[in-house]
Every structure is written in C-alpha cells, then in structure tokens.
Amino acid sequence: MSDTIAAIATPAVPSAIGILRLSGPEAIAAVSAVFRPLGGKPLTAYEDRHLVLGELLGPGGEVIDQALATISHGPHSYTGEDTAEVQCHGSPAVLSLGLEALFAQGVRQAGPGEFTRRAFLNGQLDLTQAEAVADLIDAETPAAVHQAAGQLSGALGRRVGAIYDGLTDLLAHFHAVLDYPDEDIDPFRADTIQAGLTGARTALEDLLATYQRGKYIAGGVPCVLVGRPNAGKSSLLNALVGYDRAIVTDIPGTTRDTVEAKCVLGGVTLRLIDTAGIRETEDTVERIGVERSRAALEEAALALVLWDGSTALGEEDWDLLADARAHAPVILVRTKADLPSKPMPVLGVEEMPPVVSVSAKTGQGLDKLGELVEGLFPTVGVGGAGELLTNARQAEAARRALEGVARAEESLEAGITPDALLTDVEEALSALGELTGANIREDITARIFERFCVGK
Numbered sequence: 001m002s003d004t005i006a007a008i009a010t011p012a013v014p015s016a017i018g019i020l021r022l023s024g025p026e027a028i029a030a031v032s033a034v035f036r037p038l039g040g041k042p043l044t045a046y047e048d049r050h051l052v053l054g055e056l057l058g059p060g061g062e063v064i065d066q067a068l069a070t071i072s073h074g075p076h077s078y079t080g081e082d083t084a085e086v087q088c089h090g091s092p093a094v095l096s097l098g099l100e101a102l103f104a105q106g107v108r109q110a111g112p113g114e115f116t117r118r119a120f121l122n123g124q125l126d127l128t129q130a131e132a133v134a135d136l137i138d139a140e141t142p143a144a145v146h147q148a149a150g151q152l153s154g155a156l157g158r159r160v161g162a163i164y165d166g167l168t169d170l171l172a173h174f175h176a177v178l179d180y181p182d183e184d185i186d187p188f189r190a191d192t193i194q195a196g197l198t199g200a201r202t203a204l205e206d207l208l209a210t211y212q213r214g215k216y217i218a219g220g221v222p223c224v225l226v227g228r229p230n231a232g233k234s235s236l237l238n239a240l241v242g243y244d245r246a247i248v249t250d251i252p253g254t255t256r257d258t259v260e261a262k263c264v265l266g267g268v269t270l271r272l273i274d275t276a277g278i279r280e281t282e283d284t285v286e287r288i289g290v291e292r293s294r295a296a297l298e299e300a301a302l303a304l305v306l307w308d309g310s311t312a313l314g315e316e317d318w319d320l321l322a323d324a325r326a327h328a329p330v331i332l333v334r335t336k337a338d339l340p341s342k343p344m345p346v347l348g349v350e351e352m353p354p355v356v357s358v359s360a361k362t363g364q365g366l367d368k369l370g371e372l373v374e375g376l377f378p379t380v381g382v383g384g385a386g387e388l389l390t391n392a393r394q395a396e397a398a399r400r401a402l403e404g405v406a407r408a409e410e411s412l413e414a415g416i417t418p419d420a421l422l423t424d425v426e427e428a429l430s431a432l433g434e435l436t437g438a439n440i441r442e443d444i445t446a447r448i449f450e451r452f453c454v455g456k
C-alpha cells in the first residue's frame with residue numbers, strides 16, 4: 001500500500017490559477033480537512049470529479065483563499081488511486097500555505113514524476129504513454145505536440161502491441177512443434193512461422209525507421225553553424241534564440257568552445273551548435289576549438305555554412321562547404337545582409353545548396369531561413385504522429401527485438417531446431433515488453449520518471 005503524496009502542480013510564479021494535487025489512500029481525507037465547501041455539505045458528499053466551491057484553509061485553520069476542489073476515487077483516476085485537486089489562485093504563497101496544511105494532515109511531498117509513475121505502476125498508462133506525458137510538457141512545436149498527444153493516447157503502444165501479439169501467436173506454434181520433438185517441423189507450420197517472423201521483422205524495421213524523425217521532432221535537430229572567423233555565427237545564434245547566448249566581438253577567433261542553444265525555426269526545434277571559426281591557427285586553444293567545430297559537423301543533421309556577405313566567397317569557404325555537405329544537408333547562409341554586399345556567387349545547379357541572405361542585426365532573412373529548414377525537415381502532412389519512436393530507450397529496445405526476430409528467421413532458414421528459435425523469439429518479446437513497460441526493471445523505471453517535473 002502506498003502512502004499519500006501532494007504537490008503544487010503549477011509553476012511557482014504568480015498566475016491566475018494554481019493547483020494542489022494529491023494521490024493516495026488519505027488524499028480525500030486530507031483535502032476534506034483543509035477545504036470547507038460553501039453550503040455546509042462535506043466534500044465527500046459530492047460526486048467524483050464534481051467541482052466544488054469553498055474555502056481553502058491554511059495550516060492554522062485560517063481561510064487563505066476561495067477555491068475549487070474535486071475528488072476522484074481510485075481506480076477511476078489519473079493515478080488509479082484516490083486523488084484530489086484544489087484549484088486556487090496562483091499565488092505561490094497561497095499554494096505553499098495550502099501545501100503546508102496538507103502536510104499537517106500527514107501527507108508528504110511528491111517526488112518528480114511520482115503521480116505519473118503511480119499511474120504507470122497501477123496500469124493506467126503504459127510506459128510509452130507515461131513518456132509522452134513528459135514529452136507533451138516539453139513540446140515546443142505543433143509537430144512535437146501532435147506526436148506526444150498521439151503517443152499519450154496509446155498509438156505507439158498499440159503499434160508495438162500488434163507486433164508483440166503476432167510474436168506471441170508464433171510461440172504457440174513453436175510449442176506445438178516442441179511437443180512432438182521426434183518429428184520434423186510440419187511444412188505447414190514451418191511456413192506459418194516463417195511468414196510470422198518475416199512480418200514481425202518488417203514491422204520492426206518500419207518502426208525503427210521512424211526513430212530519426214521522432215527523435216528530431218521530440219528532441220530537436222542538431223544543427224551546426226560553421227564558417228570562417230567573423231562570419232557572424234555567434235551573432236546568428238543569438239538572433240535565433242532571442243538573447244545574447246554567445247559572445248560576439250569583431251575579433252576573429254572569438255568563439256573557442258562550442259556553444260549550444262535551442263530555438264524553434266520554421267516549426268522545427270533546432271539544437272543549435274555555434275562553433276569556433278575554422279582557420280589554420282598556431283593558437284593552441286583555438287586549434288582545439290577548430291577540432292571541436294569539425295567534430296560538431298560530424299554529429300550534425302543540418303549544417304548552416306555561413307560566410308560574410310560583405311566579402312566574396314573565398315576558397316576556404318568552398319572547402320568548408322564541401323566538407324559540410326559530406327556530413328549533412330547544408331544551407332548556405334550569407335550574413336550581414338544589412339551591409340553593402342558582393343554579388344551572389346553563380347554556382348552550377350548541382351553544386352548549389354539552398355542559399356539565403358540574413359542579417360543578425362535587422363532580422364532580415366530569418367523567415368526565409370525558417371522556410372528552408374522546414375523544407376528539409378517537413379513537419380506537416382507526414383502522418384504517423386504518435387507512433388514514432390522518440391527516444392534512445394525505445395529505439396534500443398526495438399533494435400534488440402529486431403535482432404531477436406532476425407536471428408530466429410535465419411535459424412529457421414538454416415533448419416536449426418525449434419528450441420533455439422524459441423529463445424530468440426522470447427528475447428524479442430522481452431525487449432518489446434521493456435518498450436511498453438510490461439516487464440521493465442525497477443531501476444530503469446526510476447530513471448525514466450526522474451526527468452519529470454514535480455506535480456506530474
């Protein structure tokens with residue numbers, strides 16, 4: 001039996017409404033002790049999920065706010081336990097007094113993600129849905145919202161569940177075969193098993209193929225800014241994130257280490273990585289910086305190659321462009337568009353990446369840059385929202401499942417005994433079980449919920 005937890009579920013800043021939340025066996029009793037409905041009827045006399053107007057009391061029994069309260073008896077609640085919520089005015093002082101009053105009733109402060117963790121442990125959500133809760137809270141773009149909302153409604157869980165069910169059916173065939181060890185696999189069964197394994201493998205390959213897109217939608221596209229010293233990389237980063245994240249000076253070689261910041265551009269979350277300007281240098285620190293720039297380029301899914309538009313494109317810019325294109329899609333960015341510029345270079349169609357002129361100073365061209373980014377990472381009309389793999393944990397589990405199925409398929413073709421196949425399929429099933437949380441280890445669960453905020 002778990003204890004009763006409480007938390008302030010809204011941010012600690014003055015706002016119109018603030019919410020106190022409780023879950024556990026004493027949740028309803030504790031709230032009833034600190035909330036006095038107007039009209040005299042006790043809170044417990046109201047139906048579940050009915051909003052009741054009343055007075056919220058502080059630790060000394062004094063009235064601290066006029067508020068709304070609601071109760072839900074388990075298992076018909078978010079966590080599956082008895083729960084209660086108080087909506088009061090969003091004053092951090094009111095909320096902490098209210099929370100203190102609840103603590104006086106013997107409930108304790110909830111840890112990060114503890115409500116959702118209880119929901120998962122009580123079978124209200126599978127693990128992919130629980131992860132979707134955190135993704136939804138963190139969502140910065142409409143695409144991220146749609147993915148997380150779909151996942152929360154169970155789309156990914158159902159997709160994985162269908163593969164799981166197919167493999168479970170196959171196990172039944174294996175067992176039938178194993179019950180008659182002296183006989184060869186009857187050809188009918190062998191065909192069914194073969195078809196089932198192939199179907200599962202294809203489904204898993206398709207699922208794994210969604211990871212790249214899902215990862216970019218949920219976590220952002222790693223996007224490196226490269227160019228010669230003074231090209232305007234740090235200035236562009238600052239313009240895109242909207243504050244002075246990186247140091248800007250007119251001294252070439254200002255940025256030494258890589259600087260990261262997130263922004264949303266063209267409906268796409270970018271994980272921008274500003275880098276040291278690339279040039280030959282004798283300076284030890286700067287040389288390490290240049291090495292880091294090249295390493296960042298290798299990790300990037302998008303490279304913005306910048307050159308100072310008030311100068312002509314030089315040989316070093318061309319080399320850098322070629323380098324960048326070997327690693328990632330490139331957008332060529334001509335900077336300082338507010339200054340008199342050299343004519344745009346004329347390039348052959350084939351060697352021409354998309355080009356845009358921008359000014360970090362006036363903001364000119366940033367919209368166009370956004371359109372180009374969106375063109376490379378389209379966010380609308382691509383379907384599959386909610387059933388993409390979005391994090392490394394899910395992808396790793398899906399990969400192990402695929403390996404198990406592929407091994408079983410090869411073994412069957414090679415005529416290996418059914419019990420060997422059985423082990424491989426069981427491994428695949430266990431990996432899929434981890435993905436949805438059906439059989440996940442306690443320590444891994446703890447790690448997943450750590451990234452949640454308190455009150456969720």
Ligand SMILES: Nc1nc2c(ncn2[C@@H]2O[C@H](COP(=O)(O)OP(=O)(O)OP(=O)(O)O)[C@@H](O)[C@H]2O)c(=O)[nH]1
Nearest residue numbers: 229230231232233234235250253254255277360361
């Ligand atoms: N007029 C104008 N000046 C700019 C613009 N962007 C950058 N600059 C100037 O160009 C100089 C270099 O800018 P940075 O952003 O530091 O360039 P960087 O590419 O990060 O340089 P390093 O870190 O040295 O590689 C600074 O003096 C900036 O003020 C712009 O859009 N318009």
Ligand SMILES: [Mg+2]
Nearest residue numbers: 233234254255
């Ligand atoms: Mg810089």
